[in-house]
Amino acid sequence: MSFTDWTAASGSIFKVKFVGLYQFENIYAQTKLMGASGSEGMAFANTFKYAFAVTIFLNIFGLLLALVFNLPFKFKGFIRSAFFIPCIFSALIICFTFSAIFYPGGPFDRFLTAVGMSDFIRPWLTDRSINIYVISAINIWMFLGFTATIYLAGLKSIPGELKEATRIDGANAWQNFRHITLPLIAPAVTISMVLSLVGSLKVFDLPYLLSGNQAYVINSLVYFQMGNQLYAYGTAISLVLFIIVCLLAFPLLKVLRKNEVQL
Template structure:
């Protein structure tokens, strides 16, 4: 017990105290420029829920989180299944696909602003392939910007999901798989009735992590679009960042509390849903 005291102390100072103090400051008119802080109750939250920008940011956050979670985990499973086979050079490809997840999100974001620029590498590639009609302003078009940033996020983090699923696949008994082959099952039957039920706990963890991470997204969006164009990629964290930048500290803190509670509620509901799926398997 004594050995975990230092870790608990760090956790309390760097996480618990800021979290609870954030709840308190959201109920005040707090500003670092004021000599005294006045308790105002839920006034900040009333103003927040009367702000159209908050609803738009939450809508984009949910869309972004759902798309990232589905695509990241779908691609992660496919890569893990492929690289769990006897493919030549599989260790090289495992490292290659995992590499983006250890890069800074800001570095990835700023890199893709040049890749997805109207005169960037991606459009140049489309022109070279004779697909000039497909060229777009991927980050400057309000209809495409959110989906473009989603693809960038999936590109960075699919390798992390792949690593989780790969670890789960390598924990499956070879004897069990060999027995199912002897029983005459097809690959798809083994995938459906043997592999995926055993992988269910890993799926729960990976889906939960990707959902939480994408709902808290900031760096990628800040580096690529800054929440634009015209608020088309505004998510909760960029919305909160702009409130603090405007000097609305208590208002921004209230928005942060809303995000915290939203992530917590969605995570708990998702975990219960996924656990029921595991039981059903």
């Protein structure tokens, strides 16, 4: 369908015409012509910013949280559950909650005012220069417990006697983590990195529900083009997104698998 002129005006699906790469040329032309200020350019730029921020910081914080969860302390099970709960809730509930928190004059703005930081108050969800980063932070908070659980499963698979042997040999905590823990949890790193990259590239719900058309991502563009009954153009954008996901996910998967080791 992305190689046709399919629109609502085409009538029957059998009346569409083959137009080759016209839709893809149109995507390129619109992105190049409008740049970052146009909807196409903004959608691609925001998607890459979002994917980079979520993939990197979600995995860093998730690993750090898993290391904390792996320590012996009281109420460990309760705290793990508390961090895991957000990813169970519907994205709609999460978005309504944070829309209320970041609403102008809402709890977050009042908190900044109370601590003497009123100069930093911004329209968090409507300012196009920062809203994609705010939404990225909400995504990281939402799936932090899930990511930590993946890393915790990897940490639990490391034999305790192996760590004890390294301590006897005089390795400090950093050396233990660098040469024992990190290589042995490499499969968990692979799973978490690929899942977070693919999920963040094809995101739609959080940007749309939190900011509408103020934080365009690629799937937002698909949604609005389909809503405008430009079916072929929307399908072409969706196919471009599929190609982007493949071009980024498969090389990442290959690179990360090279670092995996087995006991």
